Amino acid sequence: MHRARLTRIRLNLAHPAVRRDLADYVGLHKTLMRLATHDPGCPHPRRDAGLLFRLETDHKIPLLFVQTKDEPELDGLPRGYGATDTIDLTPVLQHLDTSMRVRYRITANASVRTPAPHSAPASARRGPVIALDGPDALAWWHRRATRAGLTLETATLQPRPYRRPRGAGPGPHHRLTQFDGTALITDAHALAGALVHGIGRGLSYGAGLLSLAPA
Structure with a gap:
């Protein structure tokens, strides 16, 4: 449970x-x-x-x-x-139901891992992770929300700072984006798992916590 x-x-x-x-x-x-x-x-x-x-x-x-x-x-x-x-x-997790409309908020690390060149050594075949912004970040959130049991009705985004110690420059994918909007629950089980476990990368550093409220 x-x-x-x-x-x-x-x-x-x-x-x-x-x-x-x-x-x-x-x-x-x-x-x-x-x-x-x-x-x-x-x-x-x-x-x-x-x-x-x-x-x-x-x-x-x-x-x-x-x-x-x-x-x-x-x-x-x-x-x-x-x-x-x-x-x-x-109790909230136990009473999620399909067809419920909700307001949501999440600050997430919208990023993707790019394919590595065929010439790259086996140890680097996964390719680097890059941050997404604008329409690419919104598309990322639509994909992740669908997998988390939500069908988005509206979505806005706002960049958020990723704070690092002085002198430690952020990596190329250390970027946070806040998404807000409304959605329809389509898979209550998947949504409960996403709420508990978080969504995306950077879960240790202020990303991935999804919050819901009745719409």
């Missing part, structure tokens, strides 16, 4: 750890992993904990939405990091 908890954090901009994390998604990921429970020695702790997050800075006070499989360990955050509230998403 799918299960998830969603924690909203109203960030305290006066806190030095918050200011540091807002400038570095790698550091932010490490801070948020303190919320997560996972088996010691697990080779994939983020995936094991079901941790996904989305940062929204358009509000007067920046908001972090953090999803975990189990109840978050809020005491793991630095003291004074921000005000938190948590809701259980499990």
Whole structure:
């Protein structure tokens, strides 16, 4: 059975750890992993904990939405990091139904892996990953939404910054895009899986958390 908890954090901009994390998604990921429970020695702790997050800075006070499989360990955050509230998403996951109309939001890493030249060595046959924008990014989201059990009715996109430590230039595919709109649920089982596991690349760094609300 799918299960998830969603924690909203109203960030305290006066806190030095918050200011540091807002400038570095790698550091932010490490801070948020303190919320997560996972088996010691697990080779994939983020995936094991079901941790996904989305940062929204358009509000007067920046908001972090953090999803975990189990109840978050809020005491793991630095003291004074921000005000938190948590809701259980499990009932929502259990009552998804086809033909429901929803509003959605996701910040995603819209990217594709390009084919490598035939002359490339076997170790490089997969080719590089490149970021998509504009109509290509929208087409990517339509494909991924369909696989996730949604038929999109409307879709808008807005580029979002991918924050890296000072002096560490972003890679060619480290780019985030926020998609908003309305959709029809066509496969409730696939959608529940996408909500829990995330969509696309960059799940450790602020991408892939899909949020829904009644349309």
